[in-house]
Amino acid sequence: MTTVLQQxxxxxxxxxxxxxxxxxxxxxxxxxxxxxxxxxxxxLMGDLEGDAALxxxxxxxxxxxxxxxxxxxxxxxxxxxxxGSAQWLMTLPVPRLVFLAADLTVWTLVALPGTVLAVxxxxxxxxxxLDVSWWVLPAALLVSLTAxxxxxxxxxxxxxxxxxxxxxLVVFVILLFSPVSVPAEQFPSWLASVHAVLPIExxxxxxxxxxxxxxxxxxxxxxxxxxxxxAGCVALAGAALRxxx
Amino acid sequence: MxxxxxxxxxxxxxxxxxxxxxRANDGVSLTVPxxxxxxxxxxxxxxxxxxxxxxxxxxxxxxxxxxVVGHDVVAHPERSRREISVQAQANVPIxxxxxxxxxxxxxxxxxxxxxxxxxxxxxxxxxxxxGQWASTPAHKxxxxxxxxxxxxxxxxxPGRLVILDEPTNDVDPVRxxxxxxxxxxxxxxxxxxLLVTHNVREAEHAVDDLVILDRGRVIAHGTVxxxxxxxxxxxxxxxxxxxxxxxxxxxxxxxxxxxxLRARASVPAARAAEAVAWAQDAVDRGDLxxxxxxxxxxxxxxxxxxxxxxETSTHAPVPxxxxxxxxxxxxx
Numbered sequence: 001m002t003t004v005l006q007q008x009x010x011x012x013x014x015x016x017x018x019x020x021x022x023x024x025x026x027x028x029x030x031x032x033x034x035x036x037x038x039x040x041x042x043x044l045m046g047d048l049e050g051d052a053a054l055x056x057x058x059x060x061x062x063x064x065x066x067x068x069x070x071x072x073x074x075x076x077x078x079x080x081x082x083x084g085s086a087q088w089l090m091t092l093p094v095p096r097l098v099f100l101a102a103d104l105t106v107w108t109l110v111a112l113p114g115t116v117l118a119v120x121x122x123x124x125x126x127x128x129x130l131d132v133s134w135w136v137l138p139a140a141l142l143v144s145l146t147a148x149x150x151x152x153x154x155x156x157x158x159x160x161x162x163x164x165x166x167x168x169l170v171v172f173v174i175l176l177f178s179p180v181s182v183p184a185e186q187f188p189s190w191l192a193s194v195h196a197v198l199p200i201e202x203x204x205x206x207x208x209x210x211x212x213x214x215x216x217x218x219x220x221x222x223x224x225x226x227x228x229x230x231a232g233c234v235a236l237a238g239a240a241l242r243x244x245x
Numbered sequence: 246m247x248x249x250x251x252x253x254x255x256x257x258x259x260x261x262x263x264x265x266x267x268r269a270n271d272g273v274s275l276t277v278p279x280x281x282x283x284x285x286x287x288x289x290x291x292x293x294x295x296x297x298x299x300x301x302x303x304x305x306x307x308x309x310x311x312x313v314v315g316h317d318v319v320a321h322p323e324r325s326r327r328e329i330s331v332q333a334q335a336n337v338p339i340x341x342x343x344x345x346x347x348x349x350x351x352x353x354x355x356x357x358x359x360x361x362x363x364x365x366x367x368x369x370x371x372x373x374x375x376g377q378w379a380s381t382p383a384h385k386x387x388x389x390x391x392x393x394x395x396x397x398x399x400x401x402x403p404g405r406l407v408i409l410d411e412p413t414n415d416v417d418p419v420r421x422x423x424x425x426x427x428x429x430x431x432x433x434x435x436x437x438x439l440l441v442t443h444n445v446r447e448a449e450h451a452v453d454d455l456v457i458l459d460r461g462r463v464i465a466h467g468t469v470x471x472x473x474x475x476x477x478x479x480x481x482x483x484x485x486x487x488x489x490x491x492x493x494x495x496x497x498x499x500x501x502x503x504x505x506l507r508a509r510a511s512v513p514a515a516r517a518a519e520a521v522a523w524a525q526d527a528v529d530r531g532d533l534x535x536x537x538x539x540x541x542x543x544x545x546x547x548x549x550x551x552x553x554x555x556e557t558s559t560h561a562p563v564p565x566x567x568x569x570x571x572x573x574x575x576x577x
Contacts (some may be wrong), residue, residue, distance in 0.1 A: 010354045018341040084335040091301045091331040092354055095323065244305040244322070 007094050011102040015076065019106065031114030034064045038122045041181050048126055054215055057122025058130075058208040059181040064115045065140055066174055066203065069147025071167045072107040073100070074155035082160045096241035097234065104148040108141070115140075119211065128212075136210030142230055143203045149233030156240035180204040202226035249315040251328075251406040251437020252277035252300060257309030259295055259461075269295040270306070271461040277437040279314075279405065282428060284452035285441045288551060292461040293441045294334055297408055300439075301331055314405050330355065332399040334410040334441070336391045339383040344375060344394040347383065352401035362401060369397040373423050388415040396424060403436050410441040425451050449543040459551050469543055476541035476549075478514045483507065484524065485534040493532075495523040501545075511545075512538070 019026070038060040042048055048056060077099070080086035089099065123130060150170075155163040174180065177191065178200045184192045195201045202222035209218045252275075259270040269292045277283045287293050298304040300311055302322030311318040313325040339347040345366060352362035370379045373393045378386045386394070392415045399407060409428065413421050428451060432438050442448050448455065449469055457465040457472075465472060482498055486506045494500055497519045498510035512520040517538060524536040 007354055010350055014342075014350050014354070017346065018339070020341045083338050084333070085337045087298070087303060088331065088333040088335075088337045090303055091326065091329065091333070092351070093323070093327040093329075093356070094354060242322075244303060 004095055004098060008098050008101050008105075011094060011098055012105045015102050015106045016109070019076075019110075023110065026110050027113055030064070030068075030111045031117050033067070034060060034111070034114040034118035035121045037063050037175075037181075038118050039125065042125065045182075050128075051215060053122075053126035054128045054212055055183060055208070056181050057119065057126055057128055058211045058216070059204055060118050060122060061115045061140070061211070062143060062180050062204045062207045063175065064111055064118065065144040065207070066147045066180075066200070067171055068107045068111045069104065069144040069149075070151040070170055070174075072110070073103040073144075073148040074151035074163060074167060076103045076106070077152060077155040078160035078163050081155075090241075097238050099241065100148060100152045100234075100237055103152075104144060107148075108144055130211050131214040133210045133213050136207065139206045139210045142226065143207060146199055146203070146226065146230040146233055149230065149237040152237040153233065153240045156237070156243070174200060178204075197225065199226050199229035202229075248279060250276045250312075251279045251314055252439060253310075253312040254296070254300070255310045255312075257296070257299060257306045257311060259292075259299060259304065259306050268461050270299070273309070273458070273461070273463055275456045275463065275466065277406065277439050279437045280432050280435055281453045282432045282438040282440055282451060283454045283456060284448040285439060285456050285458060286443065286445060286448060286547060287458035288443060290460075291458040293458055294410065295461075296458075297331070297410060297439075297441060300406075300408065301329060302326055327356075328405045329408065330399045330402070330404040330406075331408045332395050332410055332412055336388070336395055337398070339391070339394065342383050343380050344383065344386065344390065344397070345370065345379040347394060348397045348401050351398040355402040355404075357402040365401050366397070369400060369427070372427055373397060374420055389417055389420065392416050393420060393424065396427070400427060400431055403431055403434075405436055406439065407431050407436045408439045408441070411443075412440070413442075413444065413447060421447075445544040445547045446542070455543075457547060457550055465546075465550050472546050473541060473543055476511075476546055479541045480512045480514050480517055480520070481539050481541055481545060482510045482512050482520050482524065482536065483539070484509075484527075484536045487531065487534055490532060495520060498523075506534075511541070 016023070038057055041056050041060070045052075045056070077086060080089060119130070122128070151167055154166050158166065177187070179187065179192070179195055180200065180203075184195055184201060187195070202218065202225050205216065205218040205222055206226060208216040254273060254275050257270050257273045258268070261267045261269055273292070273296060275283070275285070285293050285296070295304065299306050300313065300318060302318050302325055305319065314328045316325045316328065318325040342350070348366045348369065349362050352366060353359065357365070370376055373396070375390060375393055375397070378390045383391065383394075392412070396409065396412050399409065412428065413424060416424060428438060428440065432453075440448065440452060452469070454468055455466065455472060456463055484492060484507070486492055486508060488506065492508045494510055497516040498512050500508060500510045502509040521538060524533060527533040528535065
């Protein structure tokens with residue numbers, strides 16, 4: 001009897017191979033986007049030094065992780081819905097969340113090289129030093145899992161074209177109006193308080209603390225907010241995927 | 246028989262909302278015993294795929310029950326799905342994979358051991374004569390090969406209920422025969438096979454039982470012999486006309502169709518000699534190009550049933566020997 005874990009491995013293999021033609025290109029584009037975020041914000045904000053530079057360089061990976069989860073992983077579901085394979089895949093005796101896990105894994109693998117590269121580019125470009133903790137990897141997974149659960153819920157419930165529109169809008173908001181690359185103090189106070197209950201700021205804080213632990217920390221409150229969002233969104237995604245018309 | 250059927254659908258109704266609600270299934274009941282091939286026949290839009298999606302637990306019925314090997318699909322879709330394998334109507338895109346890897350991966354996802362799946366995959370590839378393309382990237386194979394691959398993906402580790410939605414589409418005549426053999430083999434190995442199709446001619450030779458669906462309702466069910474029984478004493482006379490000529494049927498023939506230069510009539514079997522004599526005479530005179538006399542086929546029955554249902558839009562005849570549908574009433 002194939003276990004859920006084996007099914008996850010096989011489905012990941014299925015999805016990876018299905019993307020195999022474009023895989024190298026996707027890895028390169030992801031890398032370019034991640035590096036571009038680090039360098040681009042640097043240009044926008046002028047000469048950066050010290051903590052501000054460190055803030056930016058350690059925020060960029062979060063943006064990549066959110067984009068993977070929120071845009072790339074659900075894009076596979078939307079694409080499968082459009083090409084008609086989603087419905088057939090759903091007839092397989094596989095627990096619904098395994099689909100989410102497999103897609104998320106594929107995209108995490110696609111984005112990992114770029115994310116790591118972006119951190120290195122940031123270190124070189126802004127002449128900063130990092131203090132990386134072992135738990136930065138599970139932390140990164142928590143971040144992209146939360147984002148993927150949101151993206152997947154939307155992709156499961158909305159028609160593919162609307163779902164893509166929604167996720168693109170969210171990415172725009174995250175890039176420009178979220179305390180990921182710049183501190184929350186620079187936002188209007190109402191926006192800062194909205195971010196206190198949204199998962200984006202805790203995501204950034206967590207990754208930042210994992211990369212530069214001697215400068216940044218994450219408090220228990222934001223961490224709980226993030227964990228709650230993750231649990232809630234995964235449950236919601238499961239329900240959305242199990243929904244029958 | 247006390248054995249639990251592979252599929253038991255009882256009085257299933259499914260309506261899709263919207264400004265003009267569409268009743269896609271209207272009191273549908275059918276049974277697929279283990280070891281049998283049951284054909285589900287119907288036009289486009291008859292409600293076949295809607296029914297399949299409910300059996301697979303992708304759609305919820307408004308009312309009625311669906312049981313797969315005794316498991317309630319509505320209450321326990323994940324449990325039921327373990328007993329089902331489905332070949333979808335549309336080909337599942339497998340770009341990036343080869344037919345062999347696709348078949349093997351699905352087999353293992355469905356719970357087969359690596360060795361069993363590899364052996365069964367080899368067997369199916371050979372039986373369907375796919376060897377030439379087994380290791381070709383999927384984007385380079387033809388539609389027919391993709392269709393056969395989709396079948397093999399369904400049959401590699403078959404459920405106790407196998408649902409095949411138009412499995413022969415795009416498949417060449419030679420491999421079609423191989424495919425039919427494999428479909429029969431699934432049933433011989435004990436699976437219940439629900440074969441969804443609008444290809445009446447092919448189904449006639451491949452199925453044990455038939456269910457004919459029209460506008461969401463079961464309008465007839467039974468074996469091919471039972472369904473064609475009312476027409477057993479009727480022959481079909483087909484004639485090809487020269488351009489510009491009208492057909493003057495003999496008294497023994499009553500016209501059932503006319504389509505350009507082809508016309509069709511039914512003839513009582515007892516008066517076959519009379520009809521043949523008339524037709525041969527007409528050919529000799531140049532009134533007909535050629536003719537043929539054949540026994541009434543399932544297609545004739547099907548056209549009669551579906552045509553009747555379409556014309557009267559109230560209720561369709563149920564062939565002799567079958568219970569009338571208890572929910573029979575108005576269509577729509």
